[in-house]
Amino acid sequence: MKFFIDTADIAEIRDLAATGLVDGVTTNPSLIAKSGRKFLDVVAEICAVVPGPVSAEVAATDFDTMLREGRRLAAIATNVAVKVPLTVDGLKTCKALSDDGVAVNVTLCFSAAQALLAAKAGAAYVSPFVGRLDDIGQNGMDLIADIVGIYDQYPALRTEVLVASVRHPGHVVEAARLGAHVATIPPAVLRQLYNHPLTDKGLAAFLDDWARTGQSILGA
Numbered sequence: 001m002k003f004f005i006d007t008a009d010i011a012e013i014r015d016l017a018a019t020g021l022v023d024g025v026t027t028n029p030s031l032i033a034k035s036g037r038k039f040l041d042v043v044a045e046i047c048a049v050v051p052g053p054v055s056a057e058v059a060a061t062d063f064d065t066m067l068r069e070g071r072r073l074a075a076i077a078t079n080v081a082v083k084v085p086l087t088v089d090g091l092k093t094c095k096a097l098s099d100d101g102v103a104v105n106v107t108l109c110f111s112a113a114q115a116l117l118a119a120k121a122g123a124a125y126v127s128p129f130v131g132r133l134d135d136i137g138q139n140g141m142d143l144i145a146d147i148v149g150i151y152d153q154y155p156a157l158r159t160e161v162l163v164a165s166v167r168h169p170g171h172v173v174e175a176a177r178l179g180a181h182v183a184t185i186p187p188a189v190l191r192q193l194y195n196h197p198l199t200d201k202g203l204a205a206f207l208d209d210w211a212r213t214g215q216s217i218l219g220a
Contacts, residue, residue, distance in 0.1 A: 001176045004053070004162070004184040008035045008042050012187045013049055024052035026105070026127075026164070026184040028083070029059055040076065047077035055105045055125070055184075057083035058093070066093040074102045081105045081124060086114050091121040098122030105162065112146040119151065119159035125182065130175075131165035140165070141174045148179045169193050 002023035005016055008031040016022050025046050032039050043056045054077070058069040070082040070093055081103040084090040094104045098121065105125040106118035110133060118126040128147060130140025144163055151157050160181035166172060169192050172183050185193075 001172075001180065002052075002182040003190065004055075004182055005190065006031070006164070006166070006184045006186050008032045008046070009187070010035075010042070010045055010049065013046060016187060016190060017050055021190065022050060022052070023182070024054060024081075024184075025050050026055040026083070026162075028057045028107075040073075043073065043080065044076050047079050051079060053081040053103060053105075053124075054079055055081045055083045055107075057107065061085070061087070061089060063089040063092045066090065067096055070097050070102065070104075071100075074100075083107050083127075086110075086118060086126075091117055094118065094121040094123050098124070107164070109147075110143070112143065112150055115147040115159075115161075116150060119154075119157045123159045125160050125162040127162045127164040127184070129165035130163055130171055131167040133165075134167070141171070141178065144175055144180050145178050152179075 003021055004024040004026050005013060005022050006026045008027045013025060032042055035042055047054045056073045058066045060066045060069050066084060066089060073082050074080050082097055083105040084093045085108050086106050094106055097104050103124040105127055106123040107127040109115050109126050109128040115126045128143050133140035133143060147161050162182040162184055163175040163180045164184050166183055166185050166189055168189060172185060175183050
C-alpha cells in the first residue's frame with residue numbers, strides 16, 4: 001500500500017518525506033487556506049519536495065472553469081494529480097484531462113456507484129471518504145471493500161482506490177487488508193502507526209541493560 005500525506009504543511013512534508021514512508025501528498029483548499037500562503041506557490045513547493053503524485057484541487061464547479069484550472073495546475077509540475085469533485089462536471093473534467101495524459105484524483109466519493117463512474121471517466125485515483133461515512137453512522141470501510149471488489153472484476157480499470165478521511169491507524173490497517181492501493185493519512189495518524197507502548201517498554205529495558213554493561217559500540 002502507498003502512503004500519501006494529507007497536508008499542505010511544508011515542514012511536515014519534509015520531515016516525513018525524510019523517513020522514506022511518503023509516496024505522495026494530497027491537498028485541498030481547506031488545507032491550503034490553513035497555510036496562509038498562495039495556493040500555486042504551495043503546490044509548486046510540495047511538488048519539488050515529493051517526487052510522487054501531489055493532488056491539487058480545482059476550486060470551480062462548472063466544467064469549463066474546472067478544465068482551465070485543471071490544466072493550470074497540471075502545468076505546475078509533472079507530478080501534479082488534478083483533484084476534481086465527483087459531480088457530473090467533475091467527471092467530464094476528469095475525462096478531458098485524462099485524455100490529455102493528466103492524472104486525475106476524483107474526490108468526495110461516498111458510494112460504489114460513484115467510484116465506478118470515476119473509473120469509467122479515466123480517473124487515476126478515486127477518493128472514498130471513510131471517516132465522514134463513519135460520522136453519519138455508516139461503516140466507511142464497507143465502501144472500500146465494495147469498490148476494491150468491483151474494480152477487481154475488471155482488470156482493464158486502472159483507477160487506484162485512495163482511502164481518504166482517515167481518522168486513526170485502524171482505518172489504515174483495514175484498508176491495507178482489503179487491498180486498497182493508497183491511504184492518504186494526516187501526519188499525526190502516520191506517526192501513530194509506529195507508536196506502541198510495548199515497543200517503548202522493550203526499548204527502555206534494552207537500554208537499561210546496555211547501560212549496566214558500561215560499554216560503547218563506538219568505543220572510548
